[in-house]
């Protein structure tokens with residue numbers, strides 16, 4: 001079956017799955033879909049596509065959900081010569097999409113992204129592969145992740161299809177104001193990841209490869225966080241404040257949790273942050289993202 005063009009747009013609250021192990025993914029995806037999430041974000045490098053596929057299969061039968069009611073994103077890892085990871089050429093990108101579809105047990109994706117702009121010499125060829133995957137119906141939409149203005153301009157200058165999305169790290173400490181206005185001007189939808197970085201417990205459990213443990217103090221996470229004040233004012237959690245900020249900024253958000261109560265809480269965002277608090281948050285920018293241990297990939301050459 002090929003992708004039908006008249007299905008759902010990307011829902012504004014997606015479920016993030018980085019660091020959800022394959023063996024837990026089946027159960028966690030079922031929980032998220034039962035709670036109401038209709039957008040799942042994964043990637044070949046998360047190594048959980050098989051578990052996610054099983055969770056989707058169970059839920060399609062148990063909840064009478066149809067495939068076209070859930071928006072599924074995956075990402076091709078482009079390679080990274082400076083990490084000793086061979087760059088993917090055109091053909092390898094096509095094959096990577098087929099492998100993701102096979103692991104997810106799906107006929108098509110709703111969105112396929114290039115995970116990062118790591119391969120200067122092959123970037124355009126990789127993008128051409130995604131354009132062709134869309135034409136073939138293997139994915140309904142295509143986009144990029146961690147691309148800066150320069151990386152996107154490279155695609156535009158070549159006269160290729162403009163990406164529909166750019167998935168980037170965005171939260172009050174990393175607001176990327178110029179990049180966000182550029183994306184809006186080019187009609188590229190902004191998808192925010194790692195919205196919860198300012199929380200003290202962000203990726204704090206063992207084996208969660210957090211870059212933050214190193215840089216947390218530098219970034220000033222402590223008990224005097226203004227999000228604690230706002231959390232009391234609105235009667236919601238700090239996580240909900242951070243997520244609602246993303247939505248009010250016009251971003252799609254992708255909260256990840258392995259805990260059922262948090263998964264539910266992160267989906268319950270029916271309050272409004274007032275203008276004075278939005279203004280206060282706008283002053284908190286500290287620059288580049290911190291979710292990737294080797295630095296914000298938007299700064300790649």
Ligand SMILES: NC(=O)c1ccc[n+]([C@@H]2O[C@H](COP(=O)([O-])OP(=O)(O)OC[C@H]3O[C@@H](n4cnc5c(N)ncnc54)[C@H](OP(=O)(O)O)[C@@H]3O)[C@@H](O)[C@H]2O)c1
Pocket residue numbers: 015016017018019041042115145146167168192193194195196197199201202203204205237239240254255256257258259262263265266291
């Ligand atoms: N394109 C990219 O390069 C890229 C990079 C990073 C992430 N992403 C995508 O974006 C998604 C989200 O980003 P992320 O996983 O980095 O981080 P996140 O969703 O911002 O935060 C996850 C962390 O916050 C905790 N948490 C979640 N909900 C909470 C709540 N209500 N209260 C307190 N703590 C809470 C989680 O712990 P528990 O699990 O224990 O609840 C985990 O430690 C990823 O899963 C992935 O799909 C993409």
